[in-house]
Amino acid sequence: MDKKAAADLLAILTSQNELLDSMIELQKLVRQAVTEKNWVDLDNNLFKLNELTEGFTQLESKREALCCQICGVSGSQQVPGMHQVSTMLPEDLRPMVKEMLHQVRRKLSASKVENDALNDYIRITKEFLQEVFDSVIPKNRNTVYSNTGSVIKPVPENLLINTVL
Numbered sequence: 001m002d003k004k005a006a007a008d009l010l011a012i013l014t015s016q017n018e019l020l021d022s023m024i025e026l027q028k029l030v031r032q033a034v035t036e037k038n039w040v041d042l043d044n045n046l047f048k049l050n051e052l053t054e055g056f057t058q059l060e061s062k063r064e065a066l067c068c069q070i071c072g073v074s075g076s077q078q079v080p081g082m083h084q085v086s087t088m089l090p091e092d093l094r095p096m097v098k099e100m101l102h103q104v105r106r107k108l109s110a111s112k113v114e115n116d117a118l119n120d121y122i123r124i125t126k127e128f129l130q131e132v133f134d135s136v137i138p139k140n141r142n143t144v145y146s147n148t149g150s151v152i153k154p155v156p157e158n159l160l161i162n163t164v165l
Contacts, residue, residue, distance in 0.1 A: 005070050006093045009085070012063045013100040016056060020107035023052045027114040034118065 026049045033042035064079045070088050071080040082101055089097055144152045 003090055006089045009066050010097050012059055016059050016104050019052055019056050024111055031118045
């Protein structure tokens with residue numbers, strides 16, 4: 001086993017760990033900007049978050065290629081799992097790689113929770129606003145059906161509200 005490949009894997013996992021720290025902080029700022037309706041901050045934070053996401057994706061591609069190299073798997077085969085890769089690592093680096101992988105997975109879970117919280121907030125707000133609009137705006141009396149036969153709920157195409165929600 002090449003120690004350099006194992007050290008590179010540890011470096012990639014460390015970089016992913018650091019990127020996830022930044023991403024989680026930005027996700028919290030995005031949620032805060034949405035709840036405070038600060039659209040400029042939201043736009044800036046989403047831009048930064050997209051850049052970090054692209055960086056994480058590039059690191060993930062490098063990690064997968066390195067895992068294939070460590071396990072001797074060709075590009076057309078399935079990427080080996082980290083458990084299989086860890087069995088191929090030198091004994092002295094194995095605990096550090098496993099710990100860093102554990103931290104990355106934990107932070108990915110935290111990131112998912114933060115995304116779910118924001119998605120729930122947006123979904124609930126959208127449903128609330130749709131109910132308000134449905135009760136305020138007169139509806140079409142005609143029933144409209146989709147090409148599959150299900151009823152399509154009429155929604156206004158254009159609406160101008162002269163107040164801040």
